[in-house]
Amino acid sequence: MLLVTVVALAIAAVGLVALRGCRAPVCDPVHYPPGGITISTGGVGGVYEAYGLAFQEVLADELPDLTVRVDNSSGSVDNLTRLATGRADLAFMSADTAFRAPALEQAAGAPGRIRAVARIYDEYVQVVVRQDSPLRSLRDLRGKRVSVGSAGSSVEITARRLLAAAGMDDNTDIVRRGYSVSDSARLLANGTLDAFFWVGGLPTTAVATLASNLPIRLLPVDRYVEELRRQYGSFYQLATVPAGTYANVPDTPTAAVPSYLLASLRLDDDLVMRLSAALFSHRTRIASVVPSGRVLDVRSAISTASIPLHPGAIRYYRSVKP
Structure with missing residues (x-):
């Protein structure tokens, strides 16, 4: 009886090791960080936020002893900084910001x-204007009030690169604003903005909500994709926002870029393996909330460019390899 009591007290005092969430025949202890983990997502109304919240719900069922907190951020660069400084354990990032990772870690x-x-999925460039706007191309944005996304976001980086490809400087050739997608949608609706850039999965809640209340269009940016690829990398791809993604918006040719789910190397390998397993085994559940989740696939998931895979993720992929 004394031995049982001592063991129980020891487990309660440490509170870092759990066996829940494992599957037979292997059921090793999982080391949970004190205080749980934090997932850094993105702006309110964006796909990163929706994905993070859906994953949090999955983990509440799959790893019930793990405390999971979801925090909004200003986007990919902010998320990289949070991972590098230890303020986040999981985070989302667009591939076109991967070049920032080594410097932020240093x-x-x-x-x-x-x-x-x-x-996890591809993000689509969306340059949003009112349907009755005279703006038809990126070059028409010259002198206009344009939000290029929150500071520290991949949207800001992509907007700058696209405007440069169109022969414009985002600091001098437009009336530059830096709002989140939800604020940008609100300000376009009330006439404070002429256009805004967004890079995210389809559909993005904030844009979909805007389109259901105000007729909008998306500006085509396909003519600049080859220049983006030449200057910055082949992760930029020619893509199309399909008709019907947003109310009354037709097919719009654009650019797409992959997005990744990242983890801190500080996380225990066993825990990351189980996080990876939960992500894939519940992808249908996540996709019911975030349609972009439908494209998650183990064959393409390992293609994370210059960001190496976490050892725990590698263990998961090896475990499911045919």
Whole structure:
């Protein structure tokens, strides 16, 4: 009886090891960080936020002893900084911001901390204007009030690159604003903005809500994709926002870029393996909330470019390899 009591007290005191969430025949202990984990997502109304919240619900069922907190952020660069400095354990990132990772890790004194769990879906460039707007191309944005996304977001980086490809400087050739997607949608609706950039999965809630209340169009940017690929990398792809994604918006040719779920190397390998397993085994559930979740696939998920896979994620992929 005394031995049982001592063991129970020891487990309660440590509170870091659990066996729940494992599957036979292997059921090793999982080491949970004190206080749980934090998922850094993105702006309110964006797909990163929706994905993070859906994953949190999955983990509440799959790993019920793990405390999971979801935090909004200003986007990919902010998320990289949070991972590098230890303020986040999981985070989302667009591939076109991967080049920032080594410098942010060095600045935080934590080289090699940022690792990948999976390539999760492709994000689409969406340049949104009112349907009755005279604006028809990126070059028409000259002198207009344009939101290029929150500071520290992949939207800001992509907007700058696209405007440069169109022969414009985002600091001098437009009346530059830096709002989140939800704020941008609201300000376009009330006439404070002429256009806004957004890079996200389809459909994005904030844009869909705007389109259901105000007729909108998307500007085509396909003519600049080859220049983006030449200057910045082949992860930029020619894509189309399909008709019907947003109310009364026709097919619109654009650019797409992959997005990744990242993890801190500080997370225990066993835990990341189980996080990876939960992500894939519940992809249908996540996709019921976030349609972009439908494209998650183990064959493409390992393609995370310059961000190495977390050892725990590697263990998961090896475990499901045919």
